[in-house]
Amino acid sequence: MLVVALIVSQVIMVRQLAIARAELDAVRQAYKEIIDGKIQPPGGVPLSALEPGTKIAVGFLRKVAQRLESAPQADLDKWVVELERITDKKFDTDVERQGCRTDFVNRMSVAFDGLNWKAENANKLFQRAKTMPTFEAKSWLEAFETLLKTKSENAHLVPLVLIPVDALHSGEKYSVESGNKYLARMKQLTADDVVLWDDKVDEFGGTKLDAAVNIILLDDYFDNEKFQRDKFMSDVGGKRDPNNGN
Secondary structure, X not given: OHHHHHHHHHXXXXXXXXXXXXXXXXXXXXXXXXXXXXXXXXXXXXXXXXXXXXXXXXXXXXXXXXXXXXXXXXXXXXXXXXXXXXXXXXXXXXXXXHHHHHHHHHHOHHHEEOOEEOHHHHHXXXXXXXXXXXXXXXXXXXXXXXXXXXXXXXXXXXXXXXXXXXXXXXXXXEOHHHHHHHHHHHOOOOHHHHHHHHHHOOOOOOOHHHHHHHHHOOHHHEEOOEEOXXXXXXXXXXXXXXXXXX
């Protein structure tokens, strides 16, 4: 009888595991359907938009803590040092350094598999980071500040936006030539173009930096590298998906 009971118990456990896996697969598929075909911020879907002045949710802090715990401390420290090098700006306090780590795990979702550190992706991104010249980061920062008519207090957010962009890199090396191409595109944008993208396209809480980069990556709106604003406003304002032309 004991053997029979054990067998029945194992069968039940197997069925319960199968049900749990099916439910998890369904959740993953639903999430995939939500984000597939939609233009995400360059670094992936952030944990939170973290708009200035808004209350930080407990759920967000819990997710940040999980990502911070899953990422090797040594790797996060290397990112802090590298971002200081790229921006030529030192973090003067532990609070600032921790703020940088939080921004990294929040915005650089491409370095994670959900809430878990994805070493292969993270290493690829870090190798790219090491090739970004400081003068390029400064050029991008100045272009962003001119476009958005604001002074940035978090210069480290600029490389976090740029490093995941394949079009700015030749393999794992930052391409100055490509950087100049896309910088020239961004200098044709206006703050209103960015606001329109935020209002009509972005569904994942990207920053205005993300919005600007998303726009300049769309070749259809640059005819011979000249921004086709009328087409952009017509398509985006009418909520036509700028990614597939439908």
